Amino acid sequence: xxxxxxxxxxxxxxxxxxxxxxxxxxxxxxxxxxxxxxxxxxxxxxxxxxxxxxxxxxxxxxxxxxxxxxxxxxxxxxxxxxxxxxxxxxxxxxxxxxxxxxxxxxxxxxxxxxxxxxxxxxxxxxxxxxxxxxxxxxxxxxxxxxxxxxxxxxxxxxxxxxxxxxxxxxxxxxxxxxxxxxxxxxxxxxxxxxxxxxxxxxxxxxxxxxxxxxxxxxxxxxxxxxxxxxxxxxxxxxxxxxxxxxxxxxxxxxxxxxxxxxxxxxxxxxxxxx
Amino acid sequence: xxxxxxxxxxxxxxxxxxxxxxxxxxxxxxxxxxxxxxxxxxxxxxxxxxxxxxxxxxxxxxxxxxxxxxxxxxxxxxxxxxxxxxxxxxxxxxxxxxxxxxxxxxxxxxxxxxxxxxxxxxxxxxxxxxxxxxxxxxxxxxxxxxxxxxxxxxxxxxxxxxxxxxxxxxxxxxxxxxxxxxxxxxxxxxxxxxxxxxxxxxxxxxxxxxxxxxxxxxxxxxxxxxxxxxxxxxxxxxxxxxxxxxxxxxxxxxxxxxxxxxxxxxxxxxxxxxxxxxxxxxxxxxxxxxxxxxxxxxxxxxxxxxxxxxxxxxxxxxxxxxxxxxxxxxxxxxxxxxxxxxxxxxxxxxxxxxxxxxxxxxxxxxxxxxxxxxxxxxxxxxxxxxxxxxxxxxxxxxxxxxxxxxxxxxxxxx
Numbered sequence: 001x002x003x004x005x006x007x008x009x010x011x012x013x014x015x016x017x018x019x020x021x022x023x024x025x026x027x028x029x030x031x032x033x034x035x036x037x038x039x040x041x042x043x044x045x046x047x048x049x050x051x052x053x054x055x056x057x058x059x060x061x062x063x064x065x066x067x068x069x070x071x072x073x074x075x076x077x078x079x080x081x082x083x084x085x086x087x088x089x090x091x092x093x094x095x096x097x098x099x100x101x102x103x104x105x106x107x108x109x110x111x112x113x114x115x116x117x118x119x120x121x122x123x124x125x126x127x128x129x130x131x132x133x134x135x136x137x138x139x140x141x142x143x144x145x146x147x148x149x150x151x152x153x154x155x156x157x158x159x160x161x162x163x164x165x166x167x168x169x170x171x172x173x174x175x176x177x178x179x180x181x182x183x184x185x186x187x188x189x190x191x192x193x194x195x196x197x198x199x200x201x202x203x204x205x206x207x208x209x210x211x212x213x214x215x216x217x218x219x220x221x222x223x224x225x226x227x228x229x230x231x232x233x234x235x236x237x238x239x240x241x242x243x244x245x246x247x248x249x250x251x252x253x254x255x256x257x258x259x260x261x262x263x264x265x266x267x268x269x270x271x272x273x274x
Numbered sequence: 275x276x277x278x279x280x281x282x283x284x285x286x287x288x289x290x291x292x293x294x295x296x297x298x299x300x301x302x303x304x305x306x307x308x309x310x311x312x313x314x315x316x317x318x319x320x321x322x323x324x325x326x327x328x329x330x331x332x333x334x335x336x337x338x339x340x341x342x343x344x345x346x347x348x349x350x351x352x353x354x355x356x357x358x359x360x361x362x363x364x365x366x367x368x369x370x371x372x373x374x375x376x377x378x379x380x381x382x383x384x385x386x387x388x389x390x391x392x393x394x395x396x397x398x399x400x401x402x403x404x405x406x407x408x409x410x411x412x413x414x415x416x417x418x419x420x421x422x423x424x425x426x427x428x429x430x431x432x433x434x435x436x437x438x439x440x441x442x443x444x445x446x447x448x449x450x451x452x453x454x455x456x457x458x459x460x461x462x463x464x465x466x467x468x469x470x471x472x473x474x475x476x477x478x479x480x481x482x483x484x485x486x487x488x489x490x491x492x493x494x495x496x497x498x499x500x501x502x503x504x505x506x507x508x509x510x511x512x513x514x515x516x517x518x519x520x521x522x523x524x525x526x527x528x529x530x531x532x533x534x535x536x537x538x539x540x541x542x543x544x545x546x547x548x549x550x551x552x553x554x555x556x557x558x559x560x561x562x563x564x565x566x567x568x569x570x571x572x573x574x575x576x577x578x579x580x581x582x583x584x585x586x587x588x589x590x591x592x593x594x595x596x597x598x599x600x601x602x603x604x605x606x607x608x609x610x611x612x613x614x615x616x617x618x619x620x621x622x623x624x625x626x627x628x629x630x631x632x633x634x635x636x637x638x639x640x641x642x643x644x645x646x647x648x649x650x651x652x653x654x655x656x657x658x659x660x661x662x663x664x665x666x667x668x669x670x671x672x673x674x675x676x677x678x679x680x681x682x683x684x685x686x687x688x
Contacts (some may be wrong), residue, residue, distance in 0.1 A: 181350015
């Protein structure tokens with residue numbers, strides 16, 4: 001697209017406008033837009049952290065903690081869960097979970113030949129009131145739930161800015177300083193583990209209490225469980241009871257057909273649980 | 275708090291993607307749909323669409339300028355929105371937005387410039403003072419309107435339209451992909467989704483142009499060109515048949531397979547979405563315009579212009595409703611069912627005021643028309659030679675005649 005034809009200056013206009021060929025113009029535009037992108041990148045990278053004030057950033061690991069020496073896993077034994085809700089209350093207190101949202105919750109299953117009833121009033125936080133069902137109930141049990149910290153996780157895959165990430169020790173976290181609050185990860189999680197906090201406007205979920213486990217403590221929910229229905233372990237440690245159970249017992253994961261490779265395992269899981 | 279029937283995961287009772295995320299595909303649909311119309315003229319030589327070719331391009335451009343706003347408005351942290359463009363995380367479909375949107379915007383802006391270049395130069399020559407400086411700036415310093423230069427313009431338009439059509443299809447197909455590739459949600463997860471989005475975008479774009487063309491004709495006090503109206507109606511009919519077939523196919527496969535999610539989805543369709551899906555999307559917005567358009571297309575030669583205009587405009591308005599309800603049913607409907615596949619939440623009602631409210635949505639839909647009006651004042655959207663007070667455009671045949679550039683390339687008079 002060369003401009004070999006002389007351009008007649010418009011009559012009575014600016015004396016003689018600079019004759020700028022289309023090619024030259026396009027080169028200028030490319031240079032300018034390149035500069036703009038670089039500038040924008042710098043400006044965004046240097047965006048004041050004040051904008052992110054109050055954002056729940058990823059819990060820091062403890063000093064001297066070596067993540068690659070661990071591979072964390074969670075084990076739930078639904079047969080031991082009594083639905084007391086201590087875990088939900090402990091989680092809420094430990095992680096300042098906003099009311100009406102849950103990093104962990106407990107579901108109650110009541111099943112019979114003619115039906116299944118599932119409920120989780122207020123996430124099981126206040127325990128479970130007595131229940132009447134319209135069929136003959138033959139079986140009832142509780143199932144604690146939380147983020148499964150999947151190895152092939154859809155939430156990390158869909159985050160457009162890389163705010164969701166997986167640590168070397170196998171924990172899925174959200175960087176609250178980077179999260180733009182688009183909720184794509186909330187939509188992509190098949191387990192309903194994520195939510196947008198009404199306070200920080202960023203995605204939040206269970207972190208397996210990363211701030212605790214990197215200091216040698218157990219997650220708050222495991223700490224308070226009175227029956228040992230929740231257990232937390234390190235798959236890299238010889239003789240770890242959780243590792244032993246996963247290696248030798250009947251364990252299952254939630255929604256295995258979705259191939260997300262959850263690292264939260266359930267002992268003797270009933271087929272009704274999704 | 276929403277009411278839940280059945281069991282929903284406790285975090286699963288919120289509609290995170292609100293009215294703004296309904297508006298986003300609706301608006302980008304107009305961008306792609308209008309561009310398809312302009313491509314039918316510029317690329318595929320449908321000369322009968324000449325009266326709306328420029329209107330279509332200006333419409334596509336106007337809606338594109340607004341298209342990213344609903345996304346920005348819905349973010350929890352709008353100030354971090356640019357991170358998607360600057361530091362995209364490429365495993366995410368959403369990260370492609372910046373490149374697709376930016377690339378298409380560039381192509382469309384260039385194409386607009388080439389199509390309107392002659393008018394820009396003419397206006398620069400005709401006007402005085404500030405207006406002159408403005409048009410001179412728009413002309414980018416090149417005032418060459420010789421036949422050779424115009425032939426170059428036409429070739430550039432053809433090339434840009436050739437890149438722009440797949441660009442528009444990708445921009446909108448990708449919106450469908452964002453939903454279609456979420457395996458956690460059975461109402462969304464289907465490879466048909468990008469195609470359904472794209473075909474319904476064509477429906478909404480053509481329908482919008484049918485209505486706009488009638489409005490513009492009324493405002494200009496000129497009768498609408500009947501071959502053009504017939505052609506638009508025919509294309510609209512084709513794309514409406516396609517979109518309804520695909521939308522029904524998606525449901526039929528689920529129902530026939532009796533997939534594990536069908537139980538809850540059938541309940542979703544027959545209870546929560548009964549009005550918006552069955553009544554509006556399929557019957558009022560689907561079946562009825564299909565019949566109206568069948569009349570327009572099949573009985574074309576017997577119709578009085580007034581009847582043709584009325585029937586096609588009524589059908590087009592219903593199609594606009596159909597596409598909106600389809601966006602609503604997908605975006606909102608998909609969030610009414612819990613991923614537990616055991617429960618549904620109660621209806622979602624958008625707020626009236628606020629960042630993601632009904633008024634904002636209305637403003638977003640009206641904004642492109644305001645831009646279109648400004649566009650018309652600045653550059654004119656009528657085909658050359660039709661605008662009032664414009665000198666009769668003269669033919670600028672390319673070297674080698676029309677055969678070299680193909681029929682209908684550019685807006686030259688034969």
